[in-house]
Amino acid sequence: MTTLKAKLHDDLNTAIRGRDELRSSTLRLTLTAITKEEVAGTEKRELSDDEVQKVIAREAKKRREAADAFAQGGRPEQSAREKAEGEVLAAYLPQPLSDEELNAIVAGAVEEARAGGAEGPRAMGAVMKIVNPKVAGRAEGGRVAAAVKKLLAG
Incomplete structure (x- = not known):
């Protein structure tokens, strides 16, 4: 067990x-x-x-x-x-990420995706592939997607 x-x-x-x-x-x-x-x-x-x-x-x-x-x-x-x-x-789940921590992880992933040639809103999939393993279980998917869209748009 x-x-x-x-x-x-x-x-x-x-x-x-x-x-x-x-x-x-x-x-x-x-x-x-x-x-x-x-x-x-x-x-x-x-x-x-x-x-x-x-x-x-x-x-x-x-x-x-x-x-x-x-x-x-x-x-x-x-x-x-x-x-x-x-x-x-x-109580049995890991501590959720704060907005600041999530934004920092997403910003790093956006830079990584841009270095790989992904630009603009079309980079969403590439960025999500980088971010998801890092935030697994600590942030909901919708919250992560919203943060990625916000950074890619602005």
């Missing part, structure tokens, strides 16, 4: 013993999503820590989107619960 998955199991057991309903239900759902990912495809496999982290990030994103949807739908209690679940999952 990977170390991150083992930590999730240990934390789930602690939450159950402490009768922390929010934390235990969130971790159960996340472990279920990890198990589904492991058995998807033709044969069962063990996920690496990076793959487990991607599943956790996907689950956290679902919680954020659901919280927004509930807030727009006039259900603040459900929205608050989804936000709380997202905060539980955020």
Whole structure:
């Protein structure tokens, strides 16, 4: 078992013993999503820590989107619960990049792409190929794309 998955199991057991309903239900759902990912495809496999982290990030994103949807739908209690679940999952993810850090990484990638001959808005793909591995799991794709477009346009 990977170390991150083992930590999730240990934390789930602690939450159950402490009768922390929010934390235990969130971790159960996340472990279920990890198990589904492991058995998807033709044969069962063990996920690496990076793959487990991607599943956790996907689950956290679902919680954020659901919280927004509930807030727009006039259900603040459900929205608050989804936000709380997202905060539980955020503890297992790497610290997100600040805007300044993201802009610095994107600026370096734009210079690198320009050195490779890519210019203007058409360089978007080349820049994204350079940036994505550097920010993997620490910034959402839409936020990264917006920063790249901003720097390429201006």
